[in-house]
């Protein structure tokens with residue numbers, strides 16, 4: 001039982017509010033979106049259908065899906081204002097800074113600013129959902145000194161994005177792996193970035209401010225930034241033979257092993273097996289056997305030595321690497337997906353809003369008198 005004034009550092013174990021969007025079940029290691037097991041959604045649905053589900057609570061009918069796809073395809077193009085604003089950012093800034101600035105700019109440039117009813121917020125959510133891939137693809141190409149490729153309204157979400165990045169649609173198993181990653185990353189209850197978005201929304205601020213703040217929260221390596229950190233770590237280990245000595249030294253140095261551990265799941269992240277299966281398909285030609293062997297050996301050693309399981313960022317790091325993305329683009333890919341969960345939560349928060357404002361326990365110096373200026 002809790003006692004008054006008891007402190008829950010990091011809000012660990014604290015239930016802050018109700019939600020109807022997703023359920024993370026620690027006991028069964030399972031995750032459902034609006035009641036549907038996420039693994040089944042990966043098998044049967046496109047990412048567009050899952051986005052609709054998160055926003056509306058039900059899967060779309062054929063007509064609703066067709067209508068949504070039409071709207072999404074028509075909103076992919078970036079206005080000249082936003083592209084010119086982004087082009088003035090320092091060339092070497094992190095792509096997450098580009099995204100954070102882009103969403104902030106879209107908010108400043110929105111003629112419907114101040115209209116925060118559900119219909120307007122849904123339209124703004126679809127707009128960000130449609131434009132984020134264009135921004136990320138432009139950024140991926142800019143980093144390589146390549147001209148941008150404009151969105152193609154004849155292609156679905158995944159194919160269009162991958163074409164904008166790489167100039168062609170990759171093989172089917174890569175498109176599939178990408179789509180599965182988008183569905184798995186889409187939503188995960190009151191994680192740090194989603195909670196951030198809900199805190200901002202609870203002051204009755206606007207949806208762009210909430211998403212901008214959420215991007216900032218996701219950037220950190222304890223949260224979304226981990227998928228980039230995983231790839232740096234696998235590169236640092238280099239070879240499967242180096243896993244055991246590397247890990248031994250990492251423990252001596254008290255390093256956090258990126259892509260491992262989770263605040264909620266203590267017996268394994270429910271999404272990891274689905275994503276790891278996609279990684280195995282991408283490496284089935286044997287060309288990246290070393291990477292897969294290192295991946296498996298590190299996971300096995302972490303379990304054996306520390307009893308700590310991998311989280312979703314562990315398989316997505318190498319999957320995105322094998323697809324040809326630059327490492328700093330990995331967390332922006334997470335943003336492209338989580339925009340759906342964030343915006344669903346922002347709209348849910350507004351439905352029955354209560355200002356989020358916890359208490360703190362003061363442990364600083366006791367009350368004292370302000371001295372007069374000495375000397």
Ligand code: SDX
Nearest residue numbers: 188191221222223224226256257258259260261262263311
């Ligand atoms: C995501 O919440 C979500 O839903 C997030 C997410 C989503 O979908 O939104 O799932 C996405 O952010 C996944 C997490 C990505 N982060 C990382 O991979 C970074 C590495 N992981 C850890 O830093 C850590 O496990 C956290 C931050 C994920 C969770 O931290 P907690 O719950 O605060 O737990 P802790 O840090 O207090 O760890 C408990 C113990 C400690 O040992 P003791 O002090 O008790 O001896 O486990 C150890 C930790 O040192 N530990 C690790 C470890 N994770 C936990 N030790 C080494 N490497 C690790 N990765």
